[in-house]
Amino acid sequence: MSNKVIHAIYNDDDVLMDAVKQTRAAHHHIEEIYTPFPVHGLDKAMGLAPTRIAICAFLYGLVGLSVATWMMNFIMIQDWPQDIGGKPSFSYIDNMPAFVPIMFELTVFFAAHLMVITFYMRSKLWPFKQAENPDVRTTDDHFLMEVGVHGNEEELLSFFANTGAVEVKIVEKH
Amino acid sequence: MYTFSSKLKTFSFILMALGVVGIVFGFLNAPKTIEDVEKLLADSHHGHEVAHVEKIAPQAVDTHIVADTVNVAVAHVADSTHVETNNTTVDSTVHVEDTTAVVAVAESPAHTDNHKTHSKADAHYQDDHKAHLEHVLHQLQNKPWAALYVACIFFMLISVGVLAFYAIQYAAQAGWSPILFRVMEGITAYLLPGSIIFFLLLVAAGMHWNHLFVWMDPEVVNPESVKFDKLIFLKKGWLSVGRFLGTAAVILIVWNYVRFKFVKNSIAQDAAEDNAPYKRNFKLAAFFLVFFIVSESIMSWDWIMSVDPHWYSTLFGWYVFASFFVSGITVIAMITLYLKSKGYLEHVNTSHIHDLAKFMFGISIFWTYLWFSQFMLIWYSNIPEEVTYFVTRIEHYKLPFFGMLVLNFIFPLLILINTDFKRLTWIVVMAGIVILFGHYIDFFNMIMPATVGDQWFIGIPEIGALMFFLGLFIFVVFSALTKAPLVPKRNPLIEESKHFHY
Secondary structure: OOOEEEEEEEOOHHHHHHHHHHHHHOOOOEEEEEOOOOOOOHHHHHOOOOOOHHHHHHHHHHHHHHHHHHHHHHHHHHHOOOOOOOOOOOOOHHHHHHHHHHHHHHHHHHHHHHHHHHHHHHOOOOOOOOOOOOOHHHHOOOEEEEEEOOOOHHHHHHHHHHOOOOEEEEEEOO | OOOOOHHHHHHHHHHHHHHHHHHHHHHHHOOOOHHHHHHHHHHHOOOOHHHHHHHHHHHHHHHOOOHHHHHOOHHHHHHHHHHHHHHHHHHHOOOOOOHHHHHHHHOOHHHHHHHHHHHHHHHHHHHHHHHHHHHHHHHHHHHHHHHHHHHHHHHHHHHHHHHHHHHHHHHOOOOOOHHHHHHHHHHHOOHHHHHHHHHHHHHHHHOOOOOOOHHHOHHHHOOOOOOOOHHHHHOOOOOOHHHHHHHHHHHHHHHHHHHHHHHHHHHHHHHOOOOHHHHHHHHHHHHHHHHHHHHHHHHHHHHHHHHOOOOOOOOHHHHHHHHHHHHHHHHHHHHHHHHHHOOOOOOOOHHHHHHHHHHHHHHHHHHHHHHHHHHHHHHHHOOHHHHHHHHHHHHHOHHHHHHHHHHHHHHHHHHOOOOOHHHOHHHHHHHHHHHHHHHHHHHHHHHHHHHOHHHOOOOHHHHHHHHHHHHHHHHHHHHHHOOOOOOOOOOOOHHHHHOOOO
């Protein structure tokens, strides 16, 4: 299998969106698209599956709620049920209103932080990660679509030139 | 243009007719005299009068108590209240004529002291029993009034909540909502008939036709009277019938006037050459929102908090606002879905519904936040004069009090958190019904404990009142919807709204 790819570079997100639609219609497989900012609707046009990170966050929130409940039940009710200012430490539910702020905060804390960490892991981001930028201009004002080369290179080059690209080139990918 | 379907019209008339029957039944069935109450109580808890007196005592706090009682610890509120009531009654009526007690103890002179206290206690019991019966009589006589009052204020405030939402949409120049403006204008049409009936109810209370507002009884602020209540006396600068009705009239007139101008400008914009009517509405919205937040706070003290004149809470106004605001948004969503399902709102898409459902979700959480903040602060500090409010509710209204948390918080939280669900008609309608029912219970919990106490029940008077106002609401709102085209024509943001996608 060849590891050559086409880099089609655009300088407008509307042109890019049209190009993506044409590319998809022509059944060329889009490997990746690099943009300097989020392009609204690009994921839909590319046919990417929706993210499930919100579901993760919900589950992490449940974990946080459980941790808070377990922790305070053990500390305040089971382990050492002291009378602190007349608060009823007989059972968890008796004293629950006092625990709600912590239950809420830990739910949010777990949901937020674990979701962010999940995002970093799934998108392979960490502090000393090598940047994977094929063209520095894509962080500023250009959009780059990377398409695998299968079959006729010339035909592909002219196809992408017709989609409004300002620059089309074939590069060897390592 | 919308045409009022004859089926819906018939349905609303049936609701109103059944509702009137229920309301009349409630008034006819209310006991007239103490003897009726005695018979009622004897039928229901025979032989448990003493226990009953004990149980009802915390209720007495609201009506016939001396200021000192507020200083006792919560756990003993019942007992001390009891004692206080005894003392006052003993002072006024000193007659020891209980025969059985006398016979039983008189044989032994050594027990004279005992005998005295004993028979005295019995006399207390007799007086207390009578006071208790009178108390229950007032509660039972209040029942049909309170049922009417809760349903009336609930539906009126729904239209006020919609009006506030409408004004916010104007002031924020929201791009998604103009397509729904006519629906909102239709719903706020209920404000006029709703507030007229409501004002008449307030006047009825002011004329002493009922005992909904304890402080309206002139005896309560008369230092010579046995009913004298120092706490209410100290608040009489605010709690006077004239001031109360005057404020209510001003607030309701301004709200209705603003609603009238809003609709007038909105219709005028349809045929206008420029955006002048739109700009007038924008300015009106800004004015109204300022007036609204002040008047809403005052109305919550007057119309709701003052049924418990011994109790006060600073965030109460916000709490009431959140309750009817979320109900109003829910009603917008449900009526929009109804009209959409009948094919009247072709430009309304699932994104509009999604936005409304997000508001339902968000404001439900906001309501819970305020409910909990109010409850937890009072529960935590446990200051007797504040905490009786929740003690009576938890003691006598356990199911409605905590049940509404499930309806107003847990259920919307779990159902409306999902983005896909917020676009499904049946989910939004189901959540809407639960939220509306939950907030009716919320208003029920605010009014009932102070007016009918532990005699509450969701029976024929309550359901009748609810049905009557629901029928009236449906009739007025859908009649109003036929008066103007459902899509505003020259609203500057209407094109954006038609193509709104999220």
